[in-house]
Amino acid sequence: MLVRAWNSAEMSISRFLPDFAPIAPFSRLSESGILDSGSAPMSDAAVIEALRYMVLTRVFDDKATSMQRQGRFGTFSSVRGQEASVVGAASALDPKRDWIVPQYREFPALIRHGYPMENFALYFMGNPKGGIIPPEVNMLPMQISLAAQIPQATGLAWGLKMQGGDGVVITFFGDGASSEGDFHESLNLAGIVKAPVIFFLQNNGWAISTPRESQTAARSFAERAIGYGVEGVIVDGNDLLAVHEVTASAVAKARAGGGPTLIESVTYRTGAHNTADDPSRYIDQQELEKWQQKDPVTRIENYLRSKGIWNEELAKEMHDNCAEQVEVAMNIARNTPLATSDALFDHVYAQPPQRMLDQQVDWANRNGGAT
Numbered sequence: 362m363l364v365r366a367w368n369s370a371e372m373s374i375s376r377f378l379p380d381f382a383p384i385a386p387f388s389r390l391s392e393s394g395i396l397d398s399g400s401a402p403m404s405d406a407a408v409i410e411a412l413r414y415m416v417l418t419r420v421f422d423d424k425a426t427s428m429q430r431q432g433r434f435g436t437f438s439s440v441r442g443q444e445a446s447v448v449g450a451a452s453a454l455d456p457k458r459d460w461i462v463p464q465y466r467e468f469p470a471l472i473r474h475g476y477p478m479e480n481f482a483l484y485f486m487g488n489p490k491g492g493i494i495p496p497e498v499n500m501l502p503m504q505i506s507l508a509a510q511i512p513q514a515t516g517l518a519w520g521l522k523m524q525g526g527d528g529v530v531i532t533f534f535g536d537g538a539s540s541e542g543d544f545h546e547s548l549n550l551a552g553i554v555k556a557p558v559i560f561f562l563q564n565n566g567w568a569i570s571t572p573r574e575s576q577t578a579a580r581s582f583a584e585r586a587i588g589y590g591v592e593g594v595i596v597d598g599n600d601l602l603a604v605h606e607v608t609a610s611a612v613a614k615a616r617a618g619g620g621p622t623l624i625e626s627v628t629y630r631t632g633a634h635n636t637a638d639d640p641s642r643y644i645d646q647q648e649l650e651k652w653q654q655k656d657p658v659t660r661i662e663n664y665l666r667s668k669g670i671w672n673e674e675l676a677k678e679m680h681d682n683c684a685e686q687v688e689v690a691m692n693i694a695r696n697t698p699l700a701t702s703d704a705l706f707d708h709v710y711a712q713p714p715q716r717m718l719d720q721q722v723d724w725a726n727r728n729g730g731a732t
C-alpha cells in the first residue's frame with residue numbers, strides 16, 4: 362500500500378515500547394537512481410518537466426544568493442537539497458483547482474502553480490509589488506511567521522469542501538514549525554471535519570541551528586497524525602518519484618472525500634537556513650557530505666540516464682534555458698521602480714475608510730507632497 366495506514370496494533374506497541382525501531386521512509390528510487398521493481402508513477406515527460414523545475418530552482422537560488430551578497434536581493438531561503446521534496450509534491454497538484462498555502466521555501470511549487478517569478482524576486486527585494494498574487498493563481502501569500510499558514514490551509518480546505526468543489530489544499534512547513542500549537546490545532550480540526558488538506562512537513566533536519574532531535578521525542582513526525590485520527594506517511598524526500606506518488610495518492614484521497622493526510626518528507630537542507638546564516642558553525646561536515654551524496658537532482662538525472670533518455674547535452678540545454686528564464690525575471694524585478702512611502706496605504710482596504718484617506722493626505726503634506 363502506498364500510503365501507510367497506522368493501525369491500532371502499532372499504536373499500542375508505541376505505548377509500551379518507546380525505543381521502537383525507526384521506520385524506513387517510502388521510496389521508489391535507490392540512491393543511485395535505479396527504480397524498484399514496480400512501474401514508474403510518473404511518465405518520462407512528467408519526470409523531465411519536474412526536473413526542469415528542480416534545475417530552475419537551483420539556478421534561481423544561486424543567482425539570488427549572489428545578488429544578495431551584492432546588496433541587490435534581500436534575506437532569502439534557498440531550497441538547496443529539498444528540490445525533489447517540493448517539486449515532487451507540487452507535481453501532484455492541479456493548478457486550476459488545487460491551492461498552495463506556502464511557508465517560504467517552496468519557490469518551484471509556486472512558480473509551477475503560476476506565481477510569476479519576477480513577483481517572487483520582488484518580494485525578496487522588499488518591493489510590496491511582489492506580494493501581488495494574480496487572481497487566477499490559487500495560492501495564499503508566503504508566510505514567515507512559523508506555522509501561521511497551517512490553520513489557514515485547514516480553513517480554506519474546509520471552505521472548499523463546504524462549497525462542494527473537489528479542490529485540494531496543500532500546506533508546506535518545516536519540522537520546526539510542527540512544534541507550534543497551530544500545527545496541532547489544525548490537524549485536530551482537519552481530522553474532525555475531514556478537510557481536503559495535505560500537511561506537507563519537510564523534515565530537513567534543521568530549524569535554523571536547532572536539530573530535528575530537539576524538536577520532538579517522537580520516532581517520527583508522521584505518526585503524530587495518529588492522535589488526530591489522520592493518516593500519516595513518511596517518504597524519502599530526495600526521491601522525486603516517491604514524493605510524487607504519496608502526494609498524488611493523498612490528493613486523490615482528499616478529492617474523494619477521504620480527508621487529510623500528514624506527509625513527512627525526510628530530506629536535508631544542504632544549504633544555509635537563509636542568506637544570514639552560517640551553517641558551518643553547527644552542521645557536522647560528515648553528515649552534510651553524506652546527504653550531499655544523496656543529491657535529489659543527480660538522483661533523478663541518473664534515473665533518466667538509466668532509461669537512456671538523458672545526457673550531458675540535454676542537461677546543458679535545460680540549464681541554459683532555466684538561466685535565461687531567471688535572468689529575464691531578475692531583470693524585470695530590478696527594473697521595477699521601488700515603492701514610495703505612500704505605498705503604506707495601498708492594498709490595506711478594498712474601500713479605504715475616510716480616516717485612512719485623511720492620514721494619506723496628511724502623510725503626503727508632511728513629506729512636502731513627495732512620498
Ligand SMILES: Cc1ncc(C[n+]2csc(CCOP(=O)(O)OP(=O)(O)O)c2C)c(N)n1
Pocket residue numbers: 466505506507508534535536537538539563565567568569630634
Ligand atoms: C513564530 C515564529 N517563531 C520564530 C521564527 C524565527 N524563525 C524563522 S525560520 C525558523 C526555523 C524554521 O524551521 P523549520 O520550521 O524547520 O523550517 P525550515 O526553515 O527548516 O524550512 C525560525 C525559528 C518565526 N519566523 N516565526
